Amino acid sequence: MLDKILEIGERPYSEEDAEWDNFVANHPHGSILQTTNWARLKNRFGWTSHRVWMRKEGRLVAGAQVLYRSAAARLVKIAYIPHGPLVDWDDEEQVTILLNQIDQSVYERGAAILKMEPLLWQSEATTARWQAICQQQKLLPNTDTIQPPNTVLVDLRPSPDDILANMKQKTRYNIRLAAKKGVTVRQGGLKDIAAFNKMMRVTGERDQFGVHTPMYYLAAYEIFEPMGQVALFLAEYDGRPLAGVMVFAVGKTAAYLYGASSNEERQRMPTYAVQWAAMQWAKDQGCDWYDLWGVPDASEDKLEANFTNRSDGLWGVYRFKRGFGGQIQRTIGATDRIYNKLVYKLYQWRRNR
Structure with a gap:
């Protein structure tokens, strides 16, 4: 189901970008922070960006625009998905496949931590479902946020x-x-x-x-x-x-x-x-x-x-x-996926300062 891992950078706006932005605009959890132009903006100020997306029967159904940056005096490289991923959180198979492909992107780019902040509004139902997803997918919930929740x-x-x-x-x-x-x-x-x-x-x-x-x-x-x-x-x-x-x-x-x-x-x-x-x-x-x-x-x-x-x-x-x-x-807040526990402790120490 994986379709693309796409570098954004400063390249010309493409048909693939237009398709992605249309997907973001029409997704129930879409956000300006997942658009191509947001990645372009962050690319000018110290971040790099990659996009992972999935198709089913030719139709774009899920994806994530991932930002990467070094932190803690460049000792830690983090991956960050603001207001994403965009996925049907009730579809366990889709969630698993997309997170696996995000893992691959993160691994290839040497990040030790992935922080995700989905634009899911908190309610009793979504909170319970989110806790179950975090347990199933080995995500650490209720971590420090970057966007105001x-x-x-x-x-x-x-x-x-x-x-x-x-x-x-x-x-x-x-x-x-x-x-x-x-x-x-x-x-x-x-x-x-x-x-x-x-x-x-x-x-x-x-x-x-x-x-x-x-x-x-x-x-x-x-x-x-x-x-x-x-x-x-x-x-x-x-x-x-x-x-x-x-x-x-x-x-x-x-x-x-x-x-x-x-x-x-x-x-x-x-x-x-x-x-x-x-x-x-x-x-x-x-x-x-x-x-x-x-x-x-x-x-x-x-x-x-x-x-x-x-x-x-x-x-x-x-x-x-x-x-x-x-x-x-x-929102349901931020969640972290930890690939290196020692580096994550360094990240937490730096954030606490």
């Missing part, structure tokens, strides 16, 4: 008025207040990445979190824009950019991956205006869901009980994102 999904299927009505009253008020206070939002282009990068640096310093290099956001826009998979929105007042978001769309989901704001005119609520513009764009693209991407890894009860008095980590982010009226969803 907890997110907020906004349903874009209702009318714009109903989407607004589903938001918290304060958020809805702030969106309208921004317009009253003269904030305008426009869709930007490549020439606006410099302004976005400047706001990203300010945001990182203000909120104390790491940001990518300016070249990263430029590359992300350059790679995804030709296929209409990314949009940059800027909220401005008096010609000055006050906030910006970069949103990526694939299939029925748009994901808010990067956002920034200046320290100026914050009372004009530009961050609310720019998010609302991005949601309307996503709806126009045919997306059913707007993924606000990352909130603290806690239950909804704990989030609601603590967001008013906590500002560490992603808690301030949750206070903002909860207002848009979405539903909290958590």
Whole structure:
């Protein structure tokens, strides 16, 4: 059933890439992180990538795009499948065959650890099934995550008025207040990445979190824009950019991956205006869901009980994102496949530091 192990790199976009991306877009667990362009982006910043896929009766039915990178002062090489593999987890034979072929890819490239983070939403049924799969396939569940497991999904299927009505009253008020206070939002282009990068640096310093290099956001826009998979929105007042978001769309989901704001005119609520513009764009693209991407890894009860008095980590982010009226969803988390126990201990020590 194995069809290809395909190197992606910087080669021209091919028919095979188009077929893969169509598969990702239509898969129930598909994600922007499994697209060809995501591999191209990561290839520019220290990762290599390979793709394994499977066919049945000529039809692509399962696969994984695997990223590789050296870690722990280059002493450890890890393999990573963000939001994958894409497989029917209820089909034991399909899962076994695909994991065996992933093992082969990992072995040939000398990685000691494989980390997988499937985009499977947690529920009693999926959690029980996932635990059984991990036991059957000798996977170590509940390991450290790279992508945030907890997110907020906004349903874009209702009318714009109903989407607004589903938001918290304060958020809805702030969106309208921004317009009253003269904030305008426009869709930007490549020439606006410099302004976005400047706001990203300010945001990182203000909120104390790491940001990518300016070249990263430029590359992300350059790679995804030709296929209409990314949009940059800027909220401005008096010609000055006050906030910006970069949103990526694939299939029925748009994901808010990067956002920034200046320290100026914050009372004009530009961050609310720019998010609302991005949601309307996503709806126009045919997306059913707007993924606000990352909130603290806690239950909804704990989030609601603590967001008013906590500002560490992603808690301030949750206070903002909860207002848009979405539903909290958590993935089943990360799982590791260990090929070298000694190296895995070194990896854990490095991650704990």
